[in-house]
Amino acid sequence: MSEVSDVVVSATSHRLPRFAYSALNRCNLPAVILGSCTYQHSPTLLEIDGVAELHSELFSSIEQLPHAEERALHFRQYMRSAFLLDHLDEAGFNPNEQRVKRGKADYLRLLRGWMFNPDGIEAAVLKRWVESRFGLLAQSHRGVLDHRDSPNYQGYQTDYIRGLYNSNALEAQLDVLYSYCQFELARRWPRQLHRQLFRGTNRIETYNRTSHHHDTLCPILLNNLNSFSDDPHLCELFGDVVLEIKVPTSKILYFPELLPGVLQGEGEYLVLGGLYQALEHRGYS
Known part of the structure; x- marks a missing residue:
């Protein structure tokens, strides 16, 4: 699972670089902390502002359900009801008055879009959501996002606007998806x-690091949202070097089987970025 977005910083630095985070976010920890190597090794709960209060009915209901499949079904039903996904007219959509019809865009379409193309329109919406909620700035989208006047950055903004325009509270849907994912991770692996x-x-050969030994633990800066797998042999198909990373569960947006039967055949974890210490493997077999 590879992107051109990975950036490596000096192995002597464990603090998130200033260009990689915003001072503003909408969760209980600042980005400079949650994006650091210190947080990687000693994580605490991350909570998006207001989600637990606004959607307390969802979490109190699924708390009583013993089986993951039941909870996933209840979650999907709740999302359809809370965001009027089956009644777009009640959400204010009038297809006769809309030149661009984006009413059917929802959290599931964003996930599928990411898995099809992590540099597509849906991916831009997901990356921008990470920026807003966690303050971790996107480092790459169809190329390096080096400054706000660059063509790459303007393209990223265009994709984000196109993806969010005339849609139905997509960022709020992602808030609930993240919180549900965190609930499930804690429930399954307490x-x-x-x-x-x-x-x-x-x-990996182009990265700036103090050691070039293939299994050295070194800090790397990842894009603000990334695909991972729990199968190292699968990752060998995506690059000649496999990074092994101890990922805090609090930085996981989606994991395989979170929504059984919805995203068939997709074994990806979606992981928030920042600095991570990683082991490098050249050939895992």
């Missing part, structure tokens, strides 16, 4: 604060 995940890359 004492697990990390998951060992893997990511393939082809650009």
Whole structure:
């Protein structure tokens, strides 16, 4: 699972670079903390402002359900009801008055769009949501986002606007998806604060790091949203180097089987970015 977005910083630095975060976000920790290597090793709960209060009915209901499949079904039903996904006219959509029809765009379409193309329109909406809620700035979208006047950055903004325009509270839907994912991770693995995940890359030789030994633990700066897998052999298909990273469960937006039967055949984890210490493997077999 590889992108051109990975950036490596000096192995002597464990603080999130200033260009990689915003001073503003909508969660309980500032980005400079939640994006650091210190947070990677000692994570705490991340909460998006207002979600628990606004959607308390959802979480109190699924708390009583013993089976993951039941909870996933209840979650999907709740999303259809809370965001009027089956009654777009009640949400204010009038197809006769809309030149661009985006009413059917929802959280599931965003996930599918990401898995099809992590540099597409849906991916831009997801990356911008991470910026807004967690303050972690996108580092790449169809190329490096080096400054706000660059063509790449303007393209990123255009994709985000196109993806969000005339849609139905997409960012609020992602808020609930993240919170539900966190509920499920805690329910299924109550004492697990990390998951060992893997990511393939082809650009490791160009990275700036103090050691070039293939298994050295070094800090790397990832894009603000990334695809991972729990299968290192699968990641070998996406790059000649496999990064092994201890990922805090609090930085997982989506994991396989979170929504059984909805995204068939997709084994991806969607992980918030920032600085991570990673082991490098050249050939995992």
